[in-house]
Amino acid sequence: MRNNNDHFSGDLFDQANEWYHRLHGDSVTEADRRAFCEWCAQSPDHEAAWEEVQTFAADIRMTLARPPVQATVPSLRRARRLRQSVLAIGMAAIALMVFVQMPSSWMDRFRADYLTGHGERRTIALADGTTVILDTDTALKLLPESDGRGVTLLHGEAWFAVHHDAQHPFRVLSGNGRITDVGTRFDVRHLDQTTTVAVQEGIVDVSVGSSSTLPPDHLRLNIGQGVTYGPRGLGGAQEVDPSTIASWRTGTLVFQQRPLREVIAELNRYEGSHLVLAAFSGRDRPISGTFMVGTGSKTLPALQEALGLRGLHLTPWVTVLY
Template identity: 40%
Template sequence: MQLLFAELEAPAKALRAEHAGDAGPTPSRNLHSANVNRRKRLLVRIPAAVAASLLLLAGVLQSDWWQNRQADYHTVAGEQRRIALADDSTVVLNTDTALKVSLQANQRRVELLRGEAYFQVAHAAERPFWVIAGDTRAKVTGTEFAVKRAAAEVSISVAEGRVETSTVRNTDPILALAPGQTAVYRDGRAAGLEPVDLSRSLAWQQGRIVFVQTPLAEAVEELNRYRGDKLVLTDPALARRPITAVFAVDRPDDAVSALEQTLNVRARRLAGFWVLLG
């Protein structure tokens, strides 16, 4: 996606540079003609990049569609859903999440195909509760914890009880998590065990997204999970700007307005699919 957005932004930057050049002395007829031709070529590139982006978007939507077909439960962007399982456990699905459930006599198994979920597991020592997210898995007999799967990264955060995490291939040692701890796995390998601020990481259950000195690029990635269209940073210098803010998950455009006011950026809507911030 980043390469795609670069394709969209490159011609726009060139056009802005030309407009800046036009503010100087009047060029000769030949130079003016060359500039006109150059602008035409640049404007042709924008629809081409948009067409390519639509194809990529179609691929993403098709992937989500297939996961939804496999899932027993799923949510769309901006939706949250509470599910009561047959074993008296409860699962809360966050935005854009797909979940597959298999409850058997000797074990309970849930597969997180994408997204984020919070589990309140009914105690049953003889029936361990497994959550599988890609190559990462968590095992409990009764506790409360959250699992988030995004691209090649999986994080598991514990609110109550004890959770054992490992990889499907068993190449890493089992990590035992206590309340207030999170385990992060990247590309199927353990990346670390660290403390977690549950009031922030689980704020979505109260309908809030909390950022504290979060780089804007990371904040945009998180906000995009709740939006039908997508925010795109067109100015790389903005990516590292830290923000501290609280946004409501059901009012995504409030975040755009706040970013415009606090960071002095302009939001431009493109083709109904993206909001360019720069």
């Protein structure tokens, strides 16, 4: 018997977490359940680790007003540690995802002419000869013919290879600004009321503001330059490596000294399981690297190994990192 001062290792918690994810999957078999019972019977520590995972997952489900999933397992002891910080951050992140992010996305879907779902990419050939590639979770609307050539990027990210027509410039409306181009290649990203433009080839003009609260501003971008704008106005031009612009087209994400929380938020646009970063410290730790996303991606385990993070699979759709 273990006394109350003993603690099982983090490795056992990870093993129990893997069993939880496996037992709640669609492909679980009777052989899996028998193997799990054998694993539990090996040691009281195994039972305690399993009970901790069960308790943590059930507490989150009850908080979200969802009944906990019951697995067919032996009667197990309750754990002594609930990892309260993980629970609090996890609940907040999941609630924000469900109640804040989704309504805006759904509204844009009713307005859009072209859409992509989570993890999807799509190539569009416009009538004027322009090619547009839509990234994951993107909504695009064509401008009326009376407004000339162009589109409105409602949300998401898109790469443009514009057909040259000096007499009829191509425009991209995004947020409170307008990107005007004659014939070039560039990327536009619009998320959370912020737009980022990066020029891979040629020249584009970026114009922002035309209201009493935000005076008009204008900036010309050349190859290898980018800019960000939003409700507070137009920022200054920044140098951008043209080879990294719209790298998502090939399933690659490149980060250069980006805070960990921003890296996690970006990965959530591609990963099948929503990642919740529950660690209080290290959220602003700068991250540089190249990550592959999409089917068969090894990004999550690589990130966990590099940063010493553990993952708790609450469901196939939510993973808490701590």
